[in-house]
Amino acid sequence: MIVTPGYCALMARYNTWQNRSLVAAAGTLDAPARAADRGAFFGSIRGTLSHLLWADLLWMSRFDGGPRPAGGIAESADLFPDWDALTRERAATDRRILGWADRLGPEALEGVLTWRSGALGREVSRPVGLCVAHFFNHQTHHRGQVHAMLTAAGAAPADTDLFIMPEGIGT
DSSP, rough: OOOOOOHHHHHHHHHHHHHHHHHHTTTTSOHHHSSSSSBBBBSHHHHHHHHHHHHHHOOOOHHHOOOOOOSSSHHHHHHHOHHHHHHHHHHHHHHHHHHHHOOOOOGGGSSSHHHHHTTTEEEEEEEEEHHHHHHHHHHHHHHHHHHHHHHHOOOOOOOOGGGGTTTTTTT
């Protein structure tokens, strides 16, 4: 699998753009609407955004050696119950992802990453490029769920098409 620094920079920009859109749309809803169980795997809009932020922090801890977030998958939807704290940490994490992606050289995407997987309950080793592709795919997957929940709740997130991403995101 070939994952390049350019791909990572593009996906980090896309991640930032889409998270800004979803947080802005979710901000038009009141707290009970964001917390309402909408049948998604992590229940609510806020719960899914909390899980996504938790997962981004977890993968970034593996990629850049930063701190690992508390809890596991089961606790991830409740890691950020306060909306203001979630939105602040989301923006900070997106800046972290952008900075990481901008500093990547091709050698950083080679080799194997080894970690203890809570999901599998064991040590796992996978190619770094595969892990990075999973990281960005996981974001897109859960943002799609949030986009659908927001639309159903009457909020209006922006378009999601990569080719219409505005210039200058993350720069």
